[in-house]
Amino acid sequence: MDLFTPLYPIEFISFGSGSSGNCYILRRGRECVLIDLGIGIRSFKRYLHQYGLKTAHFTAAFVTHDHTDHVKAIGKFAVETGVPVYTTAGVHEGMQRNRFMARKxxxxxxxxxxxxxxxxAAGMSFTAFPVPHDSKDCVGYLVRSENVCLCIATDIGTPTxxxxxxxxQADYVVIEANYDLPMLATGRYPQFLKERIRGGRGHLSNEETGELLAGSLRQDAKRVWLCHLSEENNTPELALxxxxxxLEQNGRKTDENFKLEALPRTRPIDFCTLD
Ligand SMILES: [Zn+2]
Ligand SMILES: [Zn+2]
Incomplete structure (x- = not known):
């Protein structure tokens, strides 16, 4: 590489996180990579415009699993951009069968x-790791540049x-904190759905996410975004x-070197530079 070529940092954006639609973007230099596209294509394009991005900036897409809140518009995006769409064979099969995906x-x-x-892709490396959830071959991704590692793990039935x-391994972590157990237990969801969510192939509770992070997060990790919060069975305040x-019980306090945030469910966040 030319000595004078600037090494761009990775930038992270969330356009939505939760059952109404998930969509993450990683940018390095002028190139963007999409991770999941479960929001409508019109909202997606409106947000792109707001952030000065274009579909032409995308060079690849990755998918975590075939649930509609992660893939609704991925077919339309693929047709329009012509970019490769990476995921496991099981998730590709699931997307073929998903009748809520208008385009394949x-x-x-x-x-x-x-x-x-x-x-x-786009000067970053993407490594898939397995995630237990109620669809086939679901994955999370470790995203790396020369000096930074981001872990994206959404829709997790149980910590593994x-x-x-x-x-x-990550400096930055996006991880599910789906529900507060007492809210789910006393909430209005039908019993079968409560059991599905709580089950080993459903979603993570705030408590489970807290324990997982307390036991695994690096001492020098910089930022954690809690994602996929339930509208019905959680609040950002409770999750945080x-x-x-x-984390505090494990000696980890939030300060200027370590941030803990909850991703908004239905609105985008600004570019976050991972450095
Ligand atoms: Zn989901
Ligand atoms: Zn899911």
Missing amino acids: IPEGQVRKISVGETVE DEIRAAVS ATVSKA
């Missing part, structure tokens, strides 16, 4: 990856050694309080 990913753009495999190992309590 064109065959020539389907890229099947295995867990543990690393793919380069693979997820702990991924979190333990529960997780920060677990």
Whole structure:
């Protein structure tokens, strides 16, 4: 590489996080990579415009799993941009079957990856790791540049050694804190749905996320974003309080060197530079 070529940092944006639609973008220099597109294509394009981005800036897309809140518009995006769409064979099969995806990913753009495999895109490397959830072959991603590692782990049924190992490598972590157990238990969801959410292939509670982070997060980790908060069974305040309590019990306080935040469910956040 030319000595004078600037090494751009990775920038992270969330356009939405939760059952109404998930969408994350990583940018390095002028190139962008999409992770999940579960919000509508019109909202997505409106947000792109607000942030000075264009679909032409995208060079690849990655998918965590085939649930509609993660893939609703990924087919339309793929058709429009022509970029490769990476995920496991099981998730690609699930997307083919998903009748809420109005457009499918064109065959020539389907890229099947295995867990543990690393793919380069936009000057970043993406490594998939397995995540237990109620669809086939769900994954999270470790994203790396020369000096930074970001872990994205959403829709997690239960903390596993693979997820702990991924979190333990990261400077920045996006991780699910879906529900507060008492709110879920006393809430209005039907029993079968409560059991699905609580089950080993459902979602993580604030307590589980707190324990997972307290046991795995590096002492020099810089920032954690809690994602996929339930509208019905959680609040950002509760999620942050529960997780920060677990971290504090492990000697980890939020300060200027370590931030803990909750991603908004239905609005974008500004660019965050990972440095
Ligand atoms: Zn989801
Ligand atoms: Zn899901």
